Amino acid sequence: xxxxxxxxxxxxxxxxxxxxxxxxxxxxxxxxxxxxxxxxxxxxxxxxxxxxxxxxxxxxxxxxxxxxxxxxxxxxxxxxxxxxxxxxxxxxxxxxxxxxxxxxxxxxxxxxxxxxxxxxxxxxxxxxxxxxxxxxxxxxxxxxxxxxxxxxxxxxxxxxxxxxxxxxxxxxxxxxxxxxxxxxxxxxxxxxxxxxxxxxxxxxxxxxxxxxxxxxxxxxxxxxxxxxxxxxxxxxxxxxxxxxxxxxxxxxxxxxxxxxxxxxxxxxxxxxxxxxxxxxxxxxxxxxxxxxxxxxxxxxxxxxxxxxxxxxxxxxxxxxxxxxxxxxxxxxxxxxxxxxxxxxxxxxxxxxxxxxxxxxxxxxxxxxxxxxxxxxxxxxxxxxxxxxxxxxxxxxxxxxxxxxxxxxxxxxxxxxxxxxxxxxxxxxxxxxxxxxxxxxxxxxxxxxxxxxxxxxxxxxxxxxxxxxxxxxxxxxxxxxxxxxxxxxxxxxxxxxxxxxxxxxxxxxxxxxxxxxxxxxxxxxxxxxxxxxxxxxxxxxxxxxxxxxxxxxxxxxxxxxxxxxxxxxxxxxxxxxxxxxxxxxxxxxxxxxxxxxxxxxxxxxxxxxxxxxxxxxxxxxxxxxxxxx
Amino acid sequence: xxxxxxxxxxxxxxxxxxxxxxxxxxxxxxxxxxxxxxxxxxxxxxxxxxxxxxxxxxxxxxxxxxxxxxxxxxxxxxxxxxxxxxxxxxxxxxxxxxxxxxxxxxxxxxxxxxxxxxxxxxxxxxxxxxxxxxxxxxxxxxxxxxxxxxxxxxxxxxxxxxxxxxxxxxxxxxxxxxxxxxxxxxxxxxxxxxxxxxxxxxxxxxxxxxxxxxxxxxxxxxxxxxxxxxxxxxxxxxxxxxxxxxxxxxxxxxxxxxxxxxxxxxxxxxxxxxxxxxxxxxxxxxxxxxxxxxxxxxxxxxxxxxxxxxxxxxxxxxxxxxxxxxxxxxxxxxxxxxxxxxxxxxxxxxxxxxxxxxxxxxxxxxxxxx
Ligand SMILES: Cc1cc2nc3c(=O)[nH]c(=O)nc-3n(C[C@H](O)[C@H](O)[C@H](O)COP(=O)(O)O)c2cc1C
Numbered sequence: 001x002x003x004x005x006x007x008x009x010x011x012x013x014x015x016x017x018x019x020x021x022x023x024x025x026x027x028x029x030x031x032x033x034x035x036x037x038x039x040x041x042x043x044x045x046x047x048x049x050x051x052x053x054x055x056x057x058x059x060x061x062x063x064x065x066x067x068x069x070x071x072x073x074x075x076x077x078x079x080x081x082x083x084x085x086x087x088x089x090x091x092x093x094x095x096x097x098x099x100x101x102x103x104x105x106x107x108x109x110x111x112x113x114x115x116x117x118x119x120x121x122x123x124x125x126x127x128x129x130x131x132x133x134x135x136x137x138x139x140x141x142x143x144x145x146x147x148x149x150x151x152x153x154x155x156x157x158x159x160x161x162x163x164x165x166x167x168x169x170x171x172x173x174x175x176x177x178x179x180x181x182x183x184x185x186x187x188x189x190x191x192x193x194x195x196x197x198x199x200x201x202x203x204x205x206x207x208x209x210x211x212x213x214x215x216x217x218x219x220x221x222x223x224x225x226x227x228x229x230x231x232x233x234x235x236x237x238x239x240x241x242x243x244x245x246x247x248x249x250x251x252x253x254x255x256x257x258x259x260x261x262x263x264x265x266x267x268x269x270x271x272x273x274x275x276x277x278x279x280x281x282x283x284x285x286x287x288x289x290x291x292x293x294x295x296x297x298x299x300x301x302x303x304x305x306x307x308x309x310x311x312x313x314x315x316x317x318x319x320x321x322x323x324x325x326x327x328x329x330x331x332x333x334x335x336x337x338x339x340x341x342x343x344x345x346x347x348x349x350x351x352x353x354x355x356x357x358x359x360x361x362x363x364x365x366x367x368x369x370x371x372x373x374x375x376x377x378x379x380x381x382x383x384x385x386x387x388x389x390x391x392x393x394x395x396x397x398x399x400x401x402x403x404x405x406x407x408x409x410x411x412x413x414x415x416x417x418x419x420x421x422x423x424x425x426x427x428x429x430x431x432x433x434x435x436x437x438x439x440x441x442x443x444x445x446x447x448x449x450x451x452x453x454x455x456x457x458x459x460x461x462x463x464x465x466x467x468x469x470x471x472x473x474x475x476x477x478x479x480x481x482x483x484x485x486x487x488x489x490x491x492x493x494x495x496x497x498x499x500x501x502x503x504x505x506x507x508x509x510x511x512x513x514x515x516x517x518x519x520x521x522x523x524x525x526x527x528x529x530x531x532x533x534x535x536x537x538x539x540x541x542x543x544x545x546x547x548x549x550x551x552x553x554x555x556x557x558x559x560x561x562x563x564x565x566x567x568x569x570x571x572x573x574x575x576x577x578x579x580x581x582x583x584x585x586x587x588x589x590x591x592x593x594x595x596x597x598x599x600x601x602x603x604x605x606x607x608x609x610x611x612x613x614x615x616x617x618x619x620x621x622x623x624x625x626x627x628x
Numbered sequence: 629x630x631x632x633x634x635x636x637x638x639x640x641x642x643x644x645x646x647x648x649x650x651x652x653x654x655x656x657x658x659x660x661x662x663x664x665x666x667x668x669x670x671x672x673x674x675x676x677x678x679x680x681x682x683x684x685x686x687x688x689x690x691x692x693x694x695x696x697x698x699x700x701x702x703x704x705x706x707x708x709x710x711x712x713x714x715x716x717x718x719x720x721x722x723x724x725x726x727x728x729x730x731x732x733x734x735x736x737x738x739x740x741x742x743x744x745x746x747x748x749x750x751x752x753x754x755x756x757x758x759x760x761x762x763x764x765x766x767x768x769x770x771x772x773x774x775x776x777x778x779x780x781x782x783x784x785x786x787x788x789x790x791x792x793x794x795x796x797x798x799x800x801x802x803x804x805x806x807x808x809x810x811x812x813x814x815x816x817x818x819x820x821x822x823x824x825x826x827x828x829x830x831x832x833x834x835x836x837x838x839x840x841x842x843x844x845x846x847x848x849x850x851x852x853x854x855x856x857x858x859x860x861x862x863x864x865x866x867x868x869x870x871x872x873x874x875x876x877x878x879x880x881x882x883x884x885x886x887x888x889x890x891x892x893x894x895x896x897x898x899x900x901x902x903x904x905x906x907x908x909x910x911x912x913x914x915x916x917x918x919x920x921x922x923x924x925x926x927x928x929x930x931x932x933x934x935x936x937x938x939x940x941x942x943x944x945x946x947x948x949x950x951x952x953x954x955x956x957x958x959x960x961x962x963x964x965x966x967x968x969x970x971x972x973x974x975x976x977x978x979x980x981x982x983x984x985x986x987x988x989x990x991x992x993x994x995x996x997x998x
Contacts, residue, residue: 035954038967072956221913223953258859258896259949299855300895302950316852318893377914377955384956415913451913465916469950475893557921578973580929604925606973 003278006286007164010155017156024062026102027081029144033068033227034262036075040091041065044076047092051099061102064153067143067231071131073383074114079126079144086126087112117403131382134400136363136389138371139347143231148266151273154234160279162350163238166245167287170353175246176202179349181357183369188214188305188342189420189446190522191368191435197329197339202247204330204337209249211240212314212333212340215256215263216298216305219418220469222449224373225343227385229256229263232347233270237293239346241280242353244291247339252293255310258300268295302419302473306521307332307340309475320475321521342447344373364390368434373448378415379405380452388433395429398452409454413537417446419466419473420526422533423459442533444526458555459538460545464492466530474523481524484515488531497558498623500546505535554620557603561626562596564607568617569593575618578610598626643667644756645686647677647706649696653722653745657690660749661756674701681713687763688740688756693723693730707737716766718759722747809833812871833871839864840872844879851880855890858897867898903938903945905983907931908962912951920959923970924948927961930976943984 004010030045048063074088101107113122114129123129146153166175180195217225240252256264271293274280282290296314303309304319311333313319332338352360361369368390377383381403405411413423422443431437435445471485491504512528519525544550551559566588576584583600611618646657649672669684671677695702710717718740726744734742740759792802813833817824843860847853868891877884891897909924931944938945957969
């Protein structure tokens with residue numbers, strides 16, 4: 001492939017590529033996101049190709065390995081394009097059935113269609129599956145239709161047309177104004193107006209200027225940024241190039257988290273391809289504008305996602321934050337003006353340039369425009385990646401799209417905003433998803449992690465989980481954060497192990513106030529949120545732990561014990577075989593049934609999971625009820 | 629060269645292996661060569677040829693570029709493996725498919741001659757004679773090289789000393805540094821409980837340092853690429869050995885303590901040796917609310933080590949990790965490139981056993997991860 005020298009060449013290339021894509025009547029889009037890969041999607045795609053060749057239908061049917069389709073719960077999945085039919089839970093042995101269906105319409109595929117529990121009917125089209133029906137997929141659309149590692153697919157789908165438009169029809173100021181006008185807010189958590197940040201970097205003195213993609217995605221329950229970069233890396237890259245043009249930057253970085261090897265690989269591939277096609281490098285599309293990008297791998301530290309810390313990591317130093325009075329937009333990487341935005345923020349830019357600010361503002365609320373991607377996980381039926389217009393209610397996301405909590409359990413709370421966020425109880429579920437609304441109730445939008453919790457989730461344990469994470473991740477540079485998180489963890493450990501004291505809750509609140517006020521960076525300032533919000537909405541659970549030594553969710557291991565109901569045990573031995581600690585013996589009723597030897601029990605729950613449902617003899621009981 | 633004259637000691641060298649299923653070619657070989665005192669061994673397939681190469685140590689091998697059976701090993705791959713078996717072997721290709729491209733390619737790979745079938749007996753004899761000659765010369769040269777004598781070494785030593793002086797390095801300091809590296813080499817080998825000769829230990833550290841150099845080379849020895857360099861070192865060695873950090877510190881002129889600060893700050897780095905297999909239990913939020921704590925307790929019990937630890941034989945390292953991005957599988961355990969949803973006790977035992985087998989084999993063949 002030679003360079004694309006002009007915007008006209010790009011249009012011609014797109015026509016050629018589309019003709020190539022259309023030459024095959026059918027494409028099988030196999031989801032090859034990390035989640036489906038973990039369930040064997042790559043072997044599935046290989047099998048499709050093998051079977052297609054065997055049947056000699058390679059001129060009619062092709063295979064694409066695409067980005068994440070979203071409904072991870074039902075993977076591996078394949079979508080038949082362009083018709084839009086989708087099959088879920090497909091494994092290599094089901095490949096002939098799908099191809100029969102493609103070839104003759106008579107394949108035995110009914111069982112792989114989505115089962116709509118409400119209507120009891122099978123749904124054939126992806127767009128009719130409830131999970132998808134209520135979404136508004138703008139950024140994630142390419143994940144469905146293009147091969148994740150192909151620049152050709154991206155161009156065929158309209159990719160780089162925004163760049164061509166900007167470079168030929170728009171001045172840098174016009175690009176900047178469009179983004180300002182769209183009121184695009186940063187998707188990395190803070191919700192800062194992207195246009196305003198761009199403007200200050202543009203105006204700041206110093207050359208060269210840098211633009212940076214934050215793909216550190218430190219929130220431990222979120223994978224939106226990884227999936228975008230992995231599934232449609234060129235849209236992030238195109239956004240970055242547009243930003244560089246608007247800001248006047250000549251060099252960019254993509255800072256990718258170490259734990260995302262696939263995202264890194266695809267991002268590198270995208271950079272190499274774009275360079276080869278003349279979309280990066282010198283004199284892009286004959287416009288005189290030059291720009292290039294490098295990847296920088298993170299080395300695993302949550303705080304490195306913070307803007308000043310990230311920049312010092314790029315310089316090769318320890319990724320510790322700096323005080324906020326030095327703005328990175330003026331003095332960032334190597335002391336030069338630098339513009340850092342989140343992956344999703346950048347990915348929005350090509351759409352805004354293509355379709356205009358008015359279109360963008362048509363989605364969402366007045367102050368939170370556009371769409372937002374969430375990773376909807378935890379105790380929810382449809383685990384996956386969802387993109388919704390801002391302003392949609394939490395209830396709609398969790399129940400309409402997510403299908404609610406799995407059968408037999410009850411919804412308790414949803415956690416948003418990652419370690420800096422908080423929990424939102426049932427009563428507030430009609431809250432619109434909007435930067436400002438979520439902050440008002442003590443949580444925050446965050447980058448898009450959304451963890452659904454049911455009655456089997458303990459709120460003390462949840463707070464403890466986040467504080468343990470933060471205490472570990474605190475860089476230790478400032479005292480309020482380092483000592484604050486440590487002391488909070490001590491107190492929470494105490495409460496969770498049944499040693500809590502009456503005044504502990506007051507102490508937690510005091511610590512929270514102090515950390516919020518005195519910490520150096522947002523990590524410490526927001527660290528108390530998980531504690532504060534659980535205390536606010538679920539104080540009774542804390543009190544139960546302290547006063548009654550009871551964990552109603554059965555999670556805090558020190559407060560529970562496993563027991564075998566002597567009357568229900570049928571001596572099948574499943575629990576004994578499962579126990580890694582040798583803590584189960586036949587000490588029950590005349591030596592005939594099993595019992596748990598409490599002294600040896602490590603409370604791993606293996607017996608509980610192993611006991612067949614039909615017996616249900618292993619139970620969790622409060623530890624206090626066990627006589628030692 | 630008169631083969632008969634040198635017959636007894638160089639018997640093995642006069643062995644010619646013919647890997648070819650082409651009967652008429654084999655016949656030509658026998659006619660042309662056997663009468664001249666060469667011992668001919670014929671293997672109709674690449675696979676058998678490799679066996680024969682191991683058993684008979686031929687000096688010259690005649691092979692076709694293409695295999696009769698497509699599933700057989702042939703061409704490049706066969707050449708590669710033959711050279712692995714015996715790096716002195718002199719390969720000659722004879723093929724009916726003699727394109728210029730193939731010939732060029734073959735010559736690049738060190739093939740001695742590329743003959744187009746059918747080959748006349750005279751041409752064949754001529755080529756094999758030359759090839760055997762080369763093979764003998766190579767062997768002689770190598771035996772000489774293997775036992776470098778003291779006087780050659782002194783010459784080399786003078787060279788090195790001269791160069792050291794030319795960059796202002798005193799002999800004393802140079803020898804001290806060298807001695808330090810030697811000590812590291814010996815103590816490394818000893819700490820792994822491997823009885824190594826001095827030469828082996830030194831060769832090992834020499835290779836390690838070359839590897840480190842190759843990594844730094846990729847980043848133009850830039851100071852500010854330190855984190856990226858350390859990530860590559862971590863990937864290559866599975867941890868950050870102290871002698872490598874010292875080397876990097878010297879090469880990049882960064883104080884060792886600054887490197888250690890970075891090594892300790894980031895999660896990705898380990899300053900302790902790690903197991904050949906890493907078992908990761910995801911403790912991301914989604915996994916946590918779905919019972920990752922219990923899963924971790926079970927995996928830990930099955931391996932007999934705590935999170936963050938490596939077993940005494942350096943087979944396994946147990947790690948927790950925050951979000952692997954496959955939350956639908958929560959709680960998830962990753963072993964190698966495979967993911968498992970909340971593996972049961974028996975599944976775990978089976979997986980661990982299968983790894984142990986693989987680990988053992990690896991240990992036997994290479995002693996360390998390549
Ligand atoms: C402790 C900490 C961790 C952060 N981690 C991330 C992260 O992983 N990804 C991200 O995009 N922003 C992260 N941020 C926010 C960044 O500092 C920065 O605000 C953001 O990348 C700016 O991009 P945006 O305006 O497009 O959101 C983090 C902030 C803090 C304080």
